Amino acid sequence: MDPDRVLEGLDPEQTEAARALRGPVCILAGAGTGKTRAITHRIAHAVSSGVVSEQQVLAVTFTARAAGEMRGRLRGLGAPRVQARTFHAAALRQLSFFWPQVIGGEKPTLIESKLQAVARAANSVGVQPDRTGLRDLASEIEWAKVTQVRPTDYEKTVAKTSRQAPMPPGEIARVFEAYEALCRERNLLDFESMLELTAGMINEYPAIAQRVRDQYRYFVVDEFQDVNPLQKLLLDAWLGDRDDLCVVGDPSQTIYSFAGATPGYLTGFAARYPHATVVRLVRDYRSTPQVVRVANHVIAQARGTTSAGHLTLQAQRPDGPDPMYQEYEDEPAEATGVARKISVLLENGTPAGEIAILVRTNSQSAAYEQALADEGVPFTVRGTKRFFERPEIKQAVHTLRGARHEAAGEAPEPLVHTVRQLLGQLGLTEQAPEGRQARERWESLAALAQLAEDMAAKPAPDGRAVTMADLVDELEVRMATEHAPGFEGVTLASLHSAKGLEWDAVFLVGLTEGMMPIIYAETDEQVEEERRLFYVGVTRAREHLAMSWSLARSPGGRKSRKPSRFLDGLRPASPSTSARRAERRKGGVARCRVCGNALGETAERKLGRCLDCPSSYDEALLERLRDWRRANAQEQKVPAYVVFTDATLQAIAEQEPTSVSQLSAVSGVGAVKLDRYGEAVLALVSGAEPADVMGDPAGDNGEEAADD
Incomplete structure (x- = not known):
């Protein structure tokens, strides 16, 4: 391929990176700035320019998915024989090849x-x-x-x-x-010993080192901020005394320090190689300016070792909707509210596969799995098993089923006491244990105990106290819902497992102190890693970004939670009652008539309330309005929304206007529509039949649509 053609379509910074054909090169690439594009075009440019042959390039990344994507792009750029592998895959290939001549005998079993x-x-x-x-x-x-x-x-x-x-x-x-x-x-x-043995083999056997270094002369390492000391040991063995190395990364996305990763190799690259070419990719092609502003604000507050290397992103996309900040009374209300907002996105044409709910811990997923199921929204769980498929929950449900049968015919013990006693045998202690896996298991069991508490807090439909049998029946229903056949749906994932992915709409939930940052982030370094994790979550969103938190864990619980410190300077302050009144007098920001929060979405402004705030309306009236709208739309041969949108009809059903002035105050009922349909709508509200109240079909359809 013509070397110049390889550079077509790159922005100035990507071009600079692609033209830096000899190492050392450090590409600091912010989220959404096209780093994979830059490094694959750089490799293809080096190959087409004759700087290096395809077989002498080794591109290293951290996941098989990322390596596969890189190989696919290189094939499209005319460099199909470039090796793109993970550290482990490259090491295993080399160790297996040289094992007979270095060690001999039976090869070890890889576990x-x-x-x-x-x-x-x-x-x-x-x-x-x-x-x-x-x-x-x-x-x-x-x-x-x-x-x-x-x-x-x-x-x-x-x-x-x-x-x-x-x-x-x-x-x-x-x-x-x-x-x-x-x-x-x-x-x-094991995998760690495999890397160590490969590095040791190269360092101890000059003949092998020569063969490896003759084979690979040109190195590219992606996600360099995630390299750990053992991987760096292997990389140094590959390089020897050479410096034809290109590293790519973003210190602001360092989120695996707990597993041994360190951004120091990336942030210290220029110090190790004073003659290195350093290129910064800051043009964000993924997210709208509104999302980018949030991301820049979050990372600008960073402190510590990674703060000096943070990049200020420059949005390249057109404007989009403002990010949403929502406070809820409790966790179930938050889950329900998020599910309803997702329903609106789906109704407005956003594909389910382009929506994600990101949680800090896997134990949070249960409430959202249930809320999405209740709302009829398809979903998939990424990076972990669904709540009821987790081993500890399967074991707990089995134990509770057994307790239901044992308690038959006996005077029942208080439900919460019994459940906590049984789950205590499985590891539910008063305090969360140390260790990430143990804590996740504990949190899953705690979520199950919380469900029992929530059920026990209100009587059964027939007025009696809730029993173990009721709890088990509820669990059976939820399990049946979760085990429906799989399909493309809304993604429910942890923030860690979301790294490297992106969606049109992202909901960051549970943003309270103790969850974000997590309660066991005690040192300044740990808190800063939590900030970077939040930053990763924000930068997954292309267009819609919603952030939410709840004041209490369960309905009726103490509202003692505080929004995450990472939201400081982002979320709007809650206005006082007098400020709300003054705002209304000035015709300012529209606010919910139920909770008083600012209304951001068009549908919310039309309803006059938040989508997840409680509403009461005459369902029969709403159905009459829909029938009437359908008949008018058919007669006028226009889409139904040209008459009135769903949100406007629901607002009319909720507010039940009885006069022209009251109807004109409903969002979506402009002067043209008031004149054309006002009499018919008021008649419907008063109880007249749809057939008797057809609106005036005359008029310009374009004017009607614009008026809405």
Whole structure:
């Protein structure tokens, strides 16, 4: 391909990056700025210019999906033989090839999960964690290995770094040492040892180093802010004393420090290579200016090691809707409100697959799964199992079913006491445990206990106290709903699993202190990582961005929660009653007649209330209005919305105007429509039949549509 043609369509900064054909090169790429486009065009430009052959390029990224996308783009650019792989895939390929001549004998068995081996190692030293504790223990061993901490140094390192270990550090160190011994004895190889062995093989055997470095002369590493010390060790082995390296990343999207990643390699790149070319990509092609303003505000408040490298994004898209900020009374109300807002988006043409709800922890998903199911909105859960498919919840439901049968014919114990007692046997303690896996399990069980509390707080339909049988019946219904056949739907995902993805509409929910930032983010560094995680969530949105929080956990609960500090300077302050009145007198911002919050969406302004605020209307009246509108639209041969939109009809049904002046105050009823349809609508409100109240069909259709 013509080298100049490869550069067509790139913006000035992307072009600068693509023309920097020799390393070292550092591309600082903000969210939505086209980093993959820049690096693939840079590789293709180098190949077409004769700087390097396709087979000598190694492009490294962190997920198989990202590597596949990169290979696909390179094929389209005329460079199909470029190797684009993850660190692990590249290491496994090299280790497998050189194993016979370096070590010989039977190749080790690669284990994708440490759980079984860690369980045996723990048992051998007298440590017996439950399955959740076992997962936390395996994660901690992974952290130690990627950060190059040996078993003998683990306790000292934890104390020095103030790391929160999931169990006593001495026990972890003993299990860690036993695990390493077990792997050697049984010829097992985990992913971390695979990277370490590959790096060691290259560094210790000059002949192998020569072959590897002859093969790969041109390196590109994506998401460089997520590199950990072990991956950096392997990268340095590949490079040797060369510097033909291009790294790409964004320090503001560093969200895996807990797993050993460090942005220091990215932020310190220019110091290590003083002659490096540094290019900044700041033109955001993903999000509207309104979303970009939020993102820039959030990251501008950052402090610490990554703050110096943050990029101020420049929006390239046309204006879009303003971000929405919504406060709710409690979590169920928040979930219901979000589901209703999503219904409106779907009605207005946004595909379900282009909408996402992002939560901080997986335990939050249950309320949203239920609210979406209740609203009839299709959804999929990404990055984790659905609530009722999680092992701890399956076990809990099985236990509660058994308790229902055991309690038959006996005087029932208070429901909440019984449920908490039973879930306590499965790990629901008064305080959340240490360890990410253990905490997630605990939070799932706590959500189940909260459901029991919510049900017990109000009597059954027949007036009696809610029993275990009622709770189990409710769980059965919810499980049946969740197990419906899969389909394309709204994405429900954690913020971590959303990285690298994007949607037209994003709902960031549960934005309270203790959840965002999470309660166990205690140090300044941990809080800043939470800020970056929030920033990642914001920058997933292309057009619609909604942020919400609730004051209480459950209906009737104490309203003691505070909005996240990350919303400071973004969310509008709640106006006083006198300010609201003054605003109305001035004809200012439209506000909900129920809660007083500002109304942002067109549909909300037409209704005169927030979409999720309670309303009461005569359903029969609304149906009569719809029948009447349908008949008028058919007679005039125009779409139904040209007569009146759904929101306007619902507002009329809610407000039930009895005079021309009251009807004219309804949003969507302008002078033209008032003159044409006013008499008919008022007759319908008074109870007349649709056939008797057809509106005047005369007039210009374009004028009608504009008036709405």
